[in-house]
Amino acid sequence: MAHIRKAILTPRITVNRAAMTDKLISKNDIGDFLKALSAKYTVVAPMERGDAPAEFAELAPGDQPVLDGSKPMMTPKDYLLPRYEVLVKIDTSEGATKVETPLPEGKPRVMLGVWLPDAQAIRVLDRVFLERNFVDPYYARRRENLIVVAVIPAEMRWSWFCGSVDDVEEWKRNVDAVMYDLGESFYFEPVSEKGAALVEDAFFADPSESDTARKNELWEQFKKTGLLPFAGKPLYENLAWDDPIWDEIAAKCIGCGLCSYMCPSCSCFDIQDETRGACVERYRCRDTCQFEDFTLMGAGHNPRSQQVPRSRQRLLHKFRYQHEQFGVVGCTGCGRCVELCPVNVDIRDVLTRTCSKEMEHKAEI
Amino acid sequence: MSETQDRIQEEAKKALEIGEVTLVIGWGAGSVPFKTTPVFIDKPEDVEKLVWNPACANNLAVYLPKLARDRKVGVVAKPCDIRSIITLIREKQIKRENVFVIGLGCAGVIDATDLEGANVRLRDVTSLEWTDDGLKVTTESGAVTVPPAGCLRDQCLVCDKRTPAISDVTLGEAVGRLEGLSIDIPGLSEDRKAYWAEQFSRCIRCYACRQVCPGCYCESCFCDRVEPKWTAKKATADEAWMFHATRAMHLAGRCIGCGECERVCPVGIPVVELARELNAIAKERYGFDPGDADEEKPLLGSYTEGDLDPAHHSE
Numbered sequence: 001m002a003h004i005r006k007a008i009l010t011p012r013i014t015v016n017r018a019a020m021t022d023k024l025i026s027k028n029d030i031g032d033f034l035k036a037l038s039a040k041y042t043v044v045a046p047m048e049r050g051d052a053p054a055e056f057a058e059l060a061p062g063d064q065p066v067l068d069g070s071k072p073m074m075t076p077k078d079y080l081l082p083r084y085e086v087l088v089k090i091d092t093s094e095g096a097t098k099v100e101t102p103l104p105e106g107k108p109r110v111m112l113g114v115w116l117p118d119a120q121a122i123r124v125l126d127r128v129f130l131e132r133n134f135v136d137p138y139y140a141r142r143r144e145n146l147i148v149v150a151v152i153p154a155e156m157r158w159s160w161f162c163g164s165v166d167d168v169e170e171w172k173r174n175v176d177a178v179m180y181d182l183g184e185s186f187y188f189e190p191v192s193e194k195g196a197a198l199v200e201d202a203f204f205a206d207p208s209e210s211d212t213a214r215k216n217e218l219w220e221q222f223k224k225t226g227l228l229p230f231a232g233k234p235l236y237e238n239l240a241w242d243d244p245i246w247d248e249i250a251a252k253c254i255g256c257g258l259c260s261y262m263c264p265s266c267s268c269f270d271i272q273d274e275t276r277g278a279c280v281e282r283y284r285c286r287d288t289c290q291f292e293d294f295t296l297m298g299a300g301h302n303p304r305s306q307q308v309p310r311s312r313q314r315l316l317h318k319f320r321y322q323h324e325q326f327g328v329v330g331c332t333g334c335g336r337c338v339e340l341c342p343v344n345v346d347i348r349d350v351l352t353r354t355c356s357k358e359m360e361h362k363a364e365i
Numbered sequence: 366m367s368e369t370q371d372r373i374q375e376e377a378k379k380a381l382e383i384g385e386v387t388l389v390i391g392w393g394a395g396s397v398p399f400k401t402t403p404v405f406i407d408k409p410e411d412v413e414k415l416v417w418n419p420a421c422a423n424n425l426a427v428y429l430p431k432l433a434r435d436r437k438v439g440v441v442a443k444p445c446d447i448r449s450i451i452t453l454i455r456e457k458q459i460k461r462e463n464v465f466v467i468g469l470g471c472a473g474v475i476d477a478t479d480l481e482g483a484n485v486r487l488r489d490v491t492s493l494e495w496t497d498d499g500l501k502v503t504t505e506s507g508a509v510t511v512p513p514a515g516c517l518r519d520q521c522l523v524c525d526k527r528t529p530a531i532s533d534v535t536l537g538e539a540v541g542r543l544e545g546l547s548i549d550i551p552g553l554s555e556d557r558k559a560y561w562a563e564q565f566s567r568c569i570r571c572y573a574c575r576q577v578c579p580g581c582y583c584e585s586c587f588c589d590r591v592e593p594k595w596t597a598k599k600a601t602a603d604e605a606w607m608f609h610a611t612r613a614m615h616l617a618g619r620c621i622g623c624g625e626c627e628r629v630c631p632v633g634i635p636v637v638e639l640a641r642e643l644n645a646i647a648k649e650r651y652g653f654d655p656g657d658a659d660e661e662k663p664l665l666g667s668y669t670e671g672d673l674d675p676a677h678h679s680e
Contacts, residue, residue: 052567052633074632083569083600158397158488252403254427256573262631272598285599286570293589338396342577342629343403343423346396 020196023188023204024211030067033203034059037110045112046073067113068181069153075264076111076118077125080142085284087138093278103141110147110198117162117332119150120171121264127326128267147176147194152222154181159335161226161348166329168223180215187215226333228348230355236323238355239316245354250307252343257288259337260314265330289313315350369537370417373441376467376534378412380439386465388432389439390425391415398490399477415441419493419500422474424623426450426579430458439465447529448621448656449579456663458582468532470539473513473521475500483511520624530658567632568605574626574636575612580619587611613639618647618664621656
């Protein structure tokens with residue numbers, strides 16, 4: 001699997017942007033474009049599900065995905081790291097023991113309609129599942145031939161704070177292409193050669209100067225969205241182990257797993273064995289540091305038996321430990337937890353407050 | 366509205382100052398004007414943090430089993446939250462004398478996502494306020510008034526219990542039920558099995574519905590048990606069905622219909638519909654209403670020989 005790791009994680013600095021041409025595609029041609037793409041790739045994009053958030057799914061012919069990033073959506077994680085995935089099946093029913101490891105296909109995939117913070121969150125997942133001398137084969141199979149096309153919607157979500165946590169210009173260099181919603185058309189900006197290869201002359205035209213100006217305007221809007229007092233500050237230095245803010249959060253936190261399950265970069269999972277007759281299924285499913293049993297040891301000890309350390313863990317992991325381990329910020333400012341937390345624990349407020357006050361007691365972590 | 370807010374602060378301050386309580390649980394300003402957040406006030410000078418506005422959604426009774434176990438706690442509560450408190454007292458999770466209820470007449474709380482449908486950009490909202498015509502939404506570029514039917518949460522639309530059933534202090538005005546409105550419950554239609562299979566297929570098992578529910582106070586939930594494993598952790602429709610159906614049965618005749626489970630569900634599962642139907646059955650068969658302060662015992666703890674048993678009697 002080492003080749004996969006290399007392919008995905010090699011910085012794309014060798015790409016010559018000048019050699020790639022920006023294009024424009026009318027929304028009227030999107031259906032035909034998807035059809036053409038489907039001949040070469042498995043196309044994965046957000047599909048609406050009634051009033052529920054759109055969910056990334058492999059498109060079937062005729063599907064009309066939400067490509068403009070305008071709707072609330074589940075994370076790409078739900079596709080790349082399914083909420084339920086069988087890792088091993090063991091069957092002893094016919095005497096001999098049959099062992100099956102149902103790896104996903106490594107087929108070429110293109111993922112469309114990905115919010116840029118979600119696209120960056122895939123890079124965070126890459127660090128966890130493809131680095132550190134271990135490549136997760138299940139994740140890698142879906143990831144290895146994946147082309148990621150991010151979208152900048154016409155209207156930024158109120159909860160986004162991407163520019164406050166990281167350099168979004170850098171994020172843009174990490175995807176294969178970016179689509180900007182210009183209303184009647186999408187401005188298509190290839191970033192990598194793979195992204196450029198998606199362009200089909202039949203559906204794409206050259207953008208006018210005004211199209212490019214509108215695209216640039218949209219990008220500036222994205223960069224400005226949710227710029228908060230902690231923007232550009234070293235968050236990993238400002239979050240302290242013994243900050244009283246953890247008590248404050250824990251007092252109101254009801255201990256559900258919503259924030260981490262809806263987070264595009266939270267990657268913790270559980271592995272469970274399920275026995276039925278002579279068959280065993282070992283599967284992977286979600287788990288979260290917010291649940292009391294997450295750290296419960298077999299012998300009964302629980303190092304995080306109270307909510308205070310659990311509340312602290314979520315923030316420190318994202319902004320400190322992942323920075324130390326992988327050099328990335330584990331939060332990409334997608335705002336889902338901001339919008340959805342049942343008790344309005346707003347991560348933006350937490351960061352604002354921890355960064356604005358004098359940190360007199362920066363204890364060693 | 367702000368007058369009521371002032372009164373809440375006064376009452377909370379008084380209760381803290383005279384030592385009636387050592388803590389008041391209420392709503393504080395949220396991180397955005399269309400949300401509020403639970404606050405825990407233990408000093409008289411902090412009562413200014415308490416707010417009362419159309420976004421005071423949280424049912425704060427959820428905190429009582431832990432916080433009012435050994436001491437008297439003040440809680441600011443809407444009529445539905447008070448029905449939860451009644452249930453908690455009846456089920457002996459808290460003592461009546463351990464809770465000081467600042468009860469509010471209620472005009473309902475809003476679903477902020479509905480405002481987007483009314484062409485309000487949430488990022489522009491600066492304040493929300495009930496007026497005679499509906500919800501006045503003030504934004505950076507002016508103000509619009511959204512009719513109640515266009516912004517109230519579903520359960521508030523049809524709520525007919527807008528005054529506190531019990532309280533130590535009652536504040537604010539109730540607004541009568543909106544006539545001519547009903548909740549469409551597709552989950553009880555003919556093809557309800559297919560309907561719920563689709564709903565449960567979205568469940569991510571975050572347990573926000575359970576954690577936010579004042580009725581779900583079990584210290585150890587059946588679905589967290591490893592041995593025996595009642596329901597597996599994997600997020601499949603079948604396992605989610607097991608979880609939600611069991612939870613609904615556990616709440617039969619206990620759910621007071623505050624709708625918190627539905628409000629917090631990140632994937633839009635209409636969880637409260639299940640309990641609503643079971644409660645309708647409890648009411649029809651046994652005349653039991655979980656929010657009724659006069660009921661002395663829980664429904665499932667009050668068997669009498671005359672109780673209808675549908676398994677043995679045809680209705």
